[in-house]
Every structure is written in structure tokens, then in C-alpha cells.
Amino acid sequence: MRVKFTNLYKLVPKKKEILVKINSLIKNSKFVGGEEVANFEKNFSKFTGSKYCTTVGNGTDALEIAVKSLNLKKNSEIIVPANTWISTAEAVVNNGMKLVFCDINLEDYTICIKDLKKKINKKTKAIIAVHLYGNPANMIEIKKIIKNKKIKIIEDCAQAHGTKIKKKHVGSFGDVGTFSFFPGKNLGGFGDGGAIITNSKSIFNYCKRAKDHGALKKYDHQFSGRNSRLDTIQSAVLNIKLKSYNKVISLRNKLSKIYFKKLKKINGIKVFETKKNNTYSFHQFVIKTKKRNKLRSYLLNKKIDTMIHYPYMLNELKFFPNAKLNNCKRLGDQILSLPISEEHTAKEIEYVSNKIIDFFNKKK
Numbered sequence: 001m002r003v004k005f006t007n008l009y010k011l012v013p014k015k016k017e018i019l020v021k022i023n024s025l026i027k028n029s030k031f032v033g034g035e036e037v038a039n040f041e042k043n044f045s046k047f048t049g050s051k052y053c054t055t056v057g058n059g060t061d062a063l064e065i066a067v068k069s070l071n072l073k074k075n076s077e078i079i080v081p082a083n084t085w086i087s088t089a090e091a092v093v094n095n096g097m098k099l100v101f102c103d104i105n106l107e108d109y110t111i112c113i114k115d116l117k118k119k120i121n122k123k124t125k126a127i128i129a130v131h132l133y134g135n136p137a138n139m140i141e142i143k144k145i146i147k148n149k150k151i152k153i154i155e156d157c158a159q160a161h162g163t164k165i166k167k168k169h170v171g172s173f174g175d176v177g178t179f180s181f182f183p184g185k186n187l188g189g190f191g192d193g194g195a196i197i198t199n200s201k202s203i204f205n206y207c208k209r210a211k212d213h214g215a216l217k218k219y220d221h222q223f224s225g226r227n228s229r230l231d232t233i234q235s236a237v238l239n240i241k242l243k244s245y246n247k248v249i250s251l252r253n254k255l256s257k258i259y260f261k262k263l264k265k266i267n268g269i270k271v272f273e274t275k276k277n278n279t280y281s282f283h284q285f286v287i288k289t290k291k292r293n294k295l296r297s298y299l300l301n302k303k304i305d306t307m308i309h310y311p312y313m314l315n316e317l318k319f320f321p322n323a324k325l326n327n328c329k330r331l332g333d334q335i336l337s338l339p340i341s342e343e344h345t346a347k348e349i350e351y352v353s354n355k356i357i358d359f360f361n362k363k364k
């Protein structure tokens, strides 16, 4: 059996409806802005339970604009977990802020609360919590830690559409939340895309202008911004996909149960831990094993694709500040992302699990 990591073509639902919609937008020359964008923003803010949403060109811009929206003094310290996609850290340095790396925990790979407490000092002005792999960072604890301190929170939800803590969507715990609609994300468009959500009117007003040259309408520039708009066609595609997105979450949850059941028993593998009050979106299903490379080759031989998120921790990249982080040490050599998506069948996930079991049985 051949098991692909993802099949982006198969992941496109309602192909006919999407084609009809794109055709009508082309016929009416609706390419930038308009009703589709406004509707998607309205629908996505409803989906996330946030007061405001503005779409942007990609998740990286969403983060950069979000950092800017906090209006911090240059060189303010911003804490970022070291296991994340590079954009989270880029948003800090590209804004002239000081990047401080924090360790992650080995239970669900999100920011380590113990290390976070150590990293906070008088110069700390913001924390970017990343809901990596669709696992919610512990927002309740993070909010407790910063209580009575002037520290802002950005939530990077690029991998966490539909992830919740006590039924509250991530991105709405802090000051501002950011999303990516890159095609490989759980809710992905037909190209790059992103969004910013917030309950703060002033942050929303800033972001809405910042992504469109500092203007709300043509020639109404109030400051120097940038061009980072979500295209009309992307908004239309995402609007259609969002309607059935809850089904995506439930299918991914169903498949994850197979992995949990089969892999939990294997000595030599650590499967991440879930908490009862959380809703997981299973963007990735990540296991940790010292035999990662051998297991990966074994699976490839059995025609099973896997990926690594990520093969390096950001503190290991030369151009970022160095940091000694115990849990992150050699983590990039031990983690492995297994195939999971709403288009995978239970049979495929069982096959992958059984091959992993075979690998560890043979090694004993």
C-alpha cells in the first residue's frame, strides 16, 4: 500500500462549486477585495469566536503585522518557542525587536511553562505562543504568569484552525492571533493566505490599514504600510472550504485515535499527550523516537511518506540568537510526522501503525 503524506488535490472539497465560483469571479473581473473577502472575514471571525478579523497575504505577514500592532519600543524582548516554523522568529527580528528563545515541553511540544517563567524579565514585552501541530499551548497558565505585568500575547495559530481550550478557540486568549492558509494547512487556499484575529478595536484598526498601505479606502493613507491582501479568489475558495471544515477536524480526530491506540503501547516511541479540556485539530501527528532515521527509511521502503517538523530548532540556526534549551536538544533528530489528513482512510492509518509496530518488533 502506498501512503502519501498529503494529497493536496484530494483535499480540495466541492471542486465543482469552487470552479463555478472562480469562473464567475473571472467573468466579473473580481480579483482584489470585495464581498468575498468581507464575507470570509466575517465567517472566520465567527468561526474563531473573535470580535474582529482581517485577512492578509500569508501567515508570515500576519505575524509581522501583529507584532507591529503592539507598538513596542525597538529592542523590546519577545519570547518565542524554539520549535516552530521560522516565520514566528522572523516576525520579531524583522520588527527590530530582541528575540528570546524559550524551551518547549515534551508532552505536546508547545512552549515550556517552566522555562517561560525563567525567561521573563523587566525587558519582556511580549510572548508569541505557538499552537504547534494543532496542539494548544497552555494559554491559561501563560495568562496567569503575565497577570499584572505589561506583557502582550500573540498566538501563532498557523497550524491550529479549530484548536480550542475549554471550547474557546485559540487566538482569542491573547491580544492578537494569526493564521496561515498555506495550501498544506488544515484550512488551506489555492496559494498563500493569512488572517489576523483580535478582540481589540485599536489592534484591528491598525492591522486593517497596515495590510493595505495604511489606508481603509483608496488614497486614504494614514501611515506607511504594505500590500498584504488576501486575493478575492482565495477568499472565495476559503469561504467554501470553511463551511465543511468541522468535518475535517472530526475526521482527523477519528484517525488520530487509531495512532494513539496502536502506538501508545510501543516501547521506544513517545506519542504526544492530549488533555481532556482541549480540542485538537491534528495538523500533524508527531512521534518521538531515538531510532527516527532508521524508522523513517523503513517506512519509506514500505511506501509510507513521513516528514519532519522540524529537523532543526530555531536556536540552532546561525543567524538567530543562541540559547541552551534542554528539551530542544537533538529534538530535530528524534521527531517524525506521520501521515494524517481527512483524505486518509482508517485502513491507511492502521497500515502505517502496523508497519511501525513491525519495525520495533524486529529490532528487539
Ligand SMILES: Cc1ncc(COP(=O)(O)O)c(C=O)c1O
Binding pocket: 058, 059, 060, 061, 063, 084, 085, 087, 088, 130, 132, 156, 158, 159, 179, 180, 181, 182, 192, 193, 194
Ligand atoms: C507555526 C507557523 N507560523 C507561521 C507560518 C507562516 O505562514 P505562511 O507560510 O502562510 O507565511 C507557518 C507556516 O508554515 C507556521 O507553520
